[in-house]
Amino acid sequence: MSGYFNPRHLKRAALLLALTLALLIPATAFAVPGSGEFIAHYTENGREMTGLYNMVAKICLAVLIIVEVVLFAAIIKFRRRSDDERPLQNHGNLVLEIGWTSAAALAQIWIGVATINVMFATEVIPDDIDMTVEAVAYQWDWQFVYPDHGGLVHGDLVVPANTNIKLEVTSRDVIHSIFVPDLGIKMDAVPGRFNYWWFRADGPVNQVRVDEFATVERPEREYVTTRPDFMQTRDDATNKTISGLEQRVTYLGRSRTVEEVSPYANYSAIEYQGTCTELCGLGHWDMYFRAVVMTPSSFRQWVFDMQNAVTEANGPDVFAARCATCHGESGQGQGEQFPSLVGAARVVEEGQKDSHIQLVLQGQGVMPAFGQILNDAEVTAVVNHERLSWGNAGGEVTDEDVARVRESLGLPPFPAGGVEPTPTPDLIAAGERIYESCVSCHGRDGQGPDYIPSLVNNSKVNGDVAALAELLIKGADSDQWPGEKSPVARSMTDFQLASLLTYLRGSFGNESDPVQPGDIERIRRDIN
Amino acid sequence: MASQNASLAADSMIGEESLGVTNGKLGMWAFLVMDAMTFAGLLAGYARLRWTPGSDWPLPIEAFGFTGIQLTALNTFILICSSVSMVHVLAEQMRGNMERAKKWMLFTIFGGLVFLGIQGFEWTHLIMDMWPYLFDEGYEAAYSVNFAATFFILTGFHGMHVSVGVIYNVIIYLGLRSGKITKDDTSVVEIAGLYWHFVDLVWILVFTFVYLI
């Protein structure tokens, strides 16, 4: 051994440093700060899985460090110093070999047992399922069916918070896979079978802190995650304190542009990104959807809104979302599989109208059937768009044509189920509960002390709904009511306010018309 | 040439370091392992398709009817006879009775051909009479279409093996007749025999699973 400052040694040290950089830095990043971690934080099950990952990763990291340290020690200590060196031979060491075999086996059994605990905790579907959602995949989008809510069909997964949700996942054509990373949802959608997954999402964590009206103190949730990320992708949903939509999705692929104002901005909700993870053809990368978790009351409101919604079908939009992936943005088609629509006989000939509609409804070969994806108005709009764009002049079809073809093919109407207003007794029951917080002033019978206006036969209560709602939403400081009328309805959902008003207008001898949540939504829109 | 030297050397090197068989025999066994796994894949697929709940699978006994099973039992009998005659080819060759060996070989080939003929008849009958939906969209399948599909792929793949085996045996027969295969070349006949017996062995399994169970 010559001196330590031999330039050859320096060169070797530099090489070793390079080796260290090449191997050890990414290696240690494997499971320590900087590697990133699961983002499945916003369901109970997701946190269990994240915890399991952290545990397994730590064991693996320990093994990795041992291996790398021994490797580097061997590299440094036993490199050849002279050409005639002859090391001592040994051909094995029984104790050592048995030792590491059993150590490896023990570590694996440890990991295995921990994993099984998590599996049974997260994957066995509990008996107390509160709600079922069917997730139906098709090329290339998702459809979520709500059998508990009159067969409501929607393009986003919208669920109430703190509710046990069972997902029934299936597919109409090829294998897809539903994936919502933040909620820890992943299940293959296999045609011909239902796969099940369940979850209980946290929902908007700070829903009670409405501006200055913070009334209930809730402890901050302890998250299993502690490791900082070296690169942040999205904002952490736990850090937000605003009301309304806490976190919104900023990217939804090409076929869905993210609106300036999210369609869920009116609800107390939180949005996550959902995707497809099983290669399913051309638009595989373009199957984004929103997973929206709402407070239960917002969810009721949303269901009501959806049931009363009238969608206006916009041909170009439907075409861009459903057809452009294959047929091209201007109908030019792609190769032999996806024919051009420009000048195609079916699209331009007057006599082929029905066959055009039939093709859209039933599909053919690679083309999916849209009969259970688009409603009649949308089919009409998209067919007319195809027949009248890009130089085509095929003559228009009407909703009646579509309905007639649908019936002649024996296809069920879409969407299934009807649009029902919320029954008045439900509203009164809900309103009565909400009125409990008004009792201290207005009294149980609507007649409080002298300085509080009576609600019985009150002209405001029985008069214009819009004015009444505005009063409750904005509050008032007027001559008639000195002092301040609290803006009690500011933090209420449409459903809550509608039920409160219905209760007021139907009790204490009042006999005015009930108020539907949809009315409140319109009033709110007018106010803002 | 290298190959000649290599094969000569290979034959001379059989000793305590080898498995005690010729390269050819070992190679044939390895090939049969591979072939067996191909059939295993098909049979395992058959098992899954058949026993998946709600598969609407008919009982083969009823679906094929009496004639199907009995005809196929006869076919099985023919294949087993053909197999035992193959054993006799080898036995006679080892005794040096080349004329008898040739006769047995002919019988073996004949057995294979009869098997193929009966199977061809059966297929025609099934396609034309039992499962008209295969080629005519006007008909509906009475039970799971996979019943016919797995039947065709299993018996068809086996039938392909029988055909290859018949050709193989014909080549051996021509070798015996022309005298290129002498009484010393037992390993050539033995290897052909291995293949032929394997075809028989697989048929026993296919017959059991597809027709009987």
Place this chain on the structure above:
Amino acid sequence: MASHDATSDPNEGWGWGFDFLYSQYMWVWLALLILTLVEVVIPEPEIIGLSFQFSRPFVVISLISLALVKTWMVAWYYMHLIAERPSIILIACAPFLFSLFLTIGIFPWNGG
């Protein structure tokens, strides 16, 4: 012991003589035929005039075991595994083992 040794003297090399072998082949043949007949009768006893039906589990289990016995007989006697070293027997058993893994893994337990 192995076949190539038999080239010098046809009556040696198999270990037990040809007459015995000859008869053994035929006994195996007979056994195979009888087992085939039994196999045909088990699912459909009416063939020989029996009026009862065997229970389904019995049919399945007995047919599979009979088929395995038959394949074993073909492999053991006709394919001369009886005369081979254990290593060849091991090679021959390998696909059986692996296809067992495959079938068990693929079988639709719990409805697939």
Place this chain on the structure above:
Amino acid sequence: MEIKAKGYLSPLTEEAKTSLWVYLKEWACTTDAKRIGIMYLLFATFMAIWGGILSVIIRLELAQHGPDLIMDASFYNALPGMHATAMIFFFIIPAFTGVANFVVPIQIGAPDMAFPKLNNAAFWILPPAAILTFAGFFMNSLPEFGWTAYPPLSNSVYSPIWGADFWVIGLILVGVSSTLGAVNFLATVFNMRCKGMKLFQLPLFTWAMTVTSFLILAATPVLTSALLMLTFERMFPGVFYFFNPAGGGDPILYQHLFWFYSHPAVYIMILPGFGMVSEVIQVFSRKHIFGYVLMVWSMIAIAVLGFLVWAHHMFATGIALEIRVGFMFLTMLIAVPTGIKIFSWLATMWGGSIKFDTPMLFATAFLGMFTIGGLSGVVVAAVPVDIQLHDTYYVVAHIHYVLVAGSLMTAFAGVYFWFPKFTGRFYNELLGKVHFWLTAIFINVTFFIQHWLGMKGMPRRYYDYDPSFELANLISSVGSVVLFLAQFIFIANMIWSWRNGKVAEDNAWKDGFTLEWQITSPPDHHNFHHEPYWKPLIRQHVGPDQPGGLWHRYDD
């Protein structure tokens, strides 16, 4: 033109000495395992460049958010599958087969393989298979279902294209080629060992090839049967519905059959590498392998267990909980024999006299980096974690740490190690070291960040992605381009050194102890001039003052 070459490279006939054409014909029709091995390696190199180009196109497209390089999503969708097919079936497996063709017969002291003509046939099945597999590129009908080809996406309804049929048939042909090769290896190893070489005296590379051949033999036909069923379903729609639920078929069945092959295929792709690394580490550490018997048994255990774990690729398909528990435990068990191997290599190096030439550098880096791939395998073995990571970039990172940091690096170690034997000349050490450092560093740059992408939820096989993943994808893309370009250093080194390298002695590394180092470099046509014999090595524990195989300590 006169052909001047030594050893097995020299022309066999007088005619071929003067005519390049005849010489090439001689190569094409050769039955010499060494020449076939070299042809395998050349073929594998071409396919590696081809697969590399595909991967670089993929990475360039993903470098930035939004479509930029490829405007056509359908072309992009075909690329990952084509890349995987090229790399797995036409690069890694043939490359290992090539090295083994050259080395295995010599290591066991045989003049050639057991079936030389079959060997040639097995090789010549590959080029037409490659043409069929990639025929879609010439016909503008690329199969867009990835290398897994899950039906129903791959059936005639959703992929009604000829390219897909050719792809399936091409894969069946590759399967036939590799099974024929495996039959050959098994017969060679079991039957053609030289005097004195018992099974448990075999060099570890030969052992690895034996176990690999067994895996190929038992696993590949199952893929063939699945592809046969798929072909029939594609050819006769309306009659065959094996995998199509529209006719009572079961898409999951295909996945079972496919993974029954494709999981053992992972070991087919890594076990020969294990063998090569074992040889390299022994020679460059001047020490015999630590725990030879356990090394062999752990390889056998990996092979057998490898058949029992296939469903861990399907945890998210909805198979029953109990079945998943079973498959998970077996999967985790595989980490035990793999761990044994890693520790045994470390113990072999420990106390040795290690010389860091390029092969040893690759072997060492393999040890360090393959461990990452192995351990991320343990992470994804845990079912709930796997379900979340399934089909995300984490899995991409995992397989590339196993296949690039594993198979590719070991293949480099092997080729550098045996290059003096292949050609009779040394490669250029400086170029080799540059190649090593660029490769080792940029493998990490390319693939490490993909773990993170996967955990953040970026799915695989995406034509375009959430803009928030852009930076990480850019890093990965830059890494992949440099990694790809660095491989041309290797090719240049090989070509240059073949003619101009330093002439190598018979025992090029001086410490080689297996039979290939006892004959000329390059070997003659029949390898051995005299019938070789193998003096049994001492495999038991050796005390400090006892003689120990070839390298006992002189005096200290």
